[in-house]
Amino acid sequence: MHDSDRATQTTPNRVTALANSRLSVAVQPRGPLSELLSFTIGLGAAPSQVERGLAGVQEAADRAVALSPGLVVDEDIQLSLFLLYGLHYGSIPNLEASLEWHPSLIAARLSLEAAFEHEVRSLVDVHEPPAPRRKEVAAWLFRATAPQGPPRLPLFIARSATLEQVRELLIQRSIYTLREADPHSWAIPRLTGTAKAALVEIQSDEYGGGDPKRVHATIFAQTMRGAGLDDTYGAYLDQVPAITLASQNMMSMFGLNRRLLGAIVGHLAAFEMTSSIPSKLYGDGFRRLGFAKDVTWYFDEHVEADAVHEQIAGHDLAGSLAQDRPELLADILFGALACLALDDMAGEHLLGAWQRGESSLRRPATALVADRR
Numbered sequence: 001m002h003d004s005d006r007a008t009q010t011t012p013n014r015v016t017a018l019a020n021s022r023l024s025v026a027v028q029p030r031g032p033l034s035e036l037l038s039f040t041i042g043l044g045a046a047p048s049q050v051e052r053g054l055a056g057v058q059e060a061a062d063r064a065v066a067l068s069p070g071l072v073v074d075e076d077i078q079l080s081l082f083l084l085y086g087l088h089y090g091s092i093p094n095l096e097a098s099l100e101w102h103p104s105l106i107a108a109r110l111s112l113e114a115a116f117e118h119e120v121r122s123l124v125d126v127h128e129p130p131a132p133r134r135k136e137v138a139a140w141l142f143r144a145t146a147p148q149g150p151p152r153l154p155l156f157i158a159r160s161a162t163l164e165q166v167r168e169l170l171i172q173r174s175i176y177t178l179r180e181a182d183p184h185s186w187a188i189p190r191l192t193g194t195a196k197a198a199l200v201e202i203q204s205d206e207y208g209g210g211d212p213k214r215v216h217a218t219i220f221a222q223t224m225r226g227a228g229l230d231d232t233y234g235a236y237l238d239q240v241p242a243i244t245l246a247s248q249n250m251m252s253m254f255g256l257n258r259r260l261l262g263a264i265v266g267h268l269a270a271f272e273m274t275s276s277i278p279s280k281l282y283g284d285g286f287r288r289l290g291f292a293k294d295v296t297w298y299f300d301e302h303v304e305a306d307a308v309h310e311q312i313a314g315h316d317l318a319g320s321l322a323q324d325r326p327e328l329l330a331d332i333l334f335g336a337l338a339c340l341a342l343d344d345m346a347g348e349h350l351l352g353a354w355q356r357g358e359s360s361l362r363r364p365a366t367a368l369v370a371d372r373r
Helices: 003-007 012-019 032-041 047-067 075-089 103-123 134-145 152-159 163-177 193-206 216-226 242-256 258-273 276-288 293-324 326-355 365-372
Strands: none
Touching (some): 032 075, 047 075, 075 103, 134 293, 134 326, 152 276, 163 242, 193 293, 242 326, 276 293, 293 326
């Protein structure tokens, strides 16, 4: 059964109710599981409604997994995971905080995570892993993240993207970037020594080095406002597709699960190693369209910052962790390759839609900008 088939099972009166729901952002369910979760964990739900939802949520999660043709692009499952992770982040304020550790919700999350992780692992293949030594691991990561050709999406943004398309890029990126660095910060208390110091150094830069105006998420919010978009976290949640949510959800899964410490470290290493050149091209694209420094600052900041961060992440963070804890080597490499795989899928989704003359969003950006005026 496809997502579209399952979505039709959502009753119209509930869809209408949810559009004006207890949640602080507009969230329409994308299938039975996300519908059930939306009504169960939103603030103000009737106690009887919460009780019924909690009683059936694990069964609904298992059913969603069984029916899914592919979890990475499954709209219902990815929205459901995003809402469950939102309980831990507090990124959507009107999710009921008292339910954060409810056993039924944790059981449902674990069921979804087990299938999601299995599918992500099937997408990558670690070839010729290095010895668990700092220098060798860093060298392997730099080879793995080296460009295999021209960066297609960044080049398109730099040379050809329209105003509507660069707005779509910002909307897609807002799901992570308005909370930039947060998924990786879960790893800090789980590290020691050189690796811990390296992660704190990187994260300190991401959080502005003590200056709230320089927090990267804050700078990105300024970019969104300058492009005529809403910078409220989750404002465009209803518009982004499953692959965008999957990229964020994978980071959350890696970060929240202590057993996946190696994966979140590898993910951050690959993330930093592949940021500098694309950021330069994205900045060029926005300048081509006439945007000033207040909009391009976010991208310009990452050209220099990530050129430094990639060295720290490769050697001091991932390399040192592998050397200190060799049993984590396989997951460090997996996390790096998983980052590349899902980023490629997300990028191809954007390019494919634009090449077909379509929006990459579930609703075009022009309509979203018009709504805000």
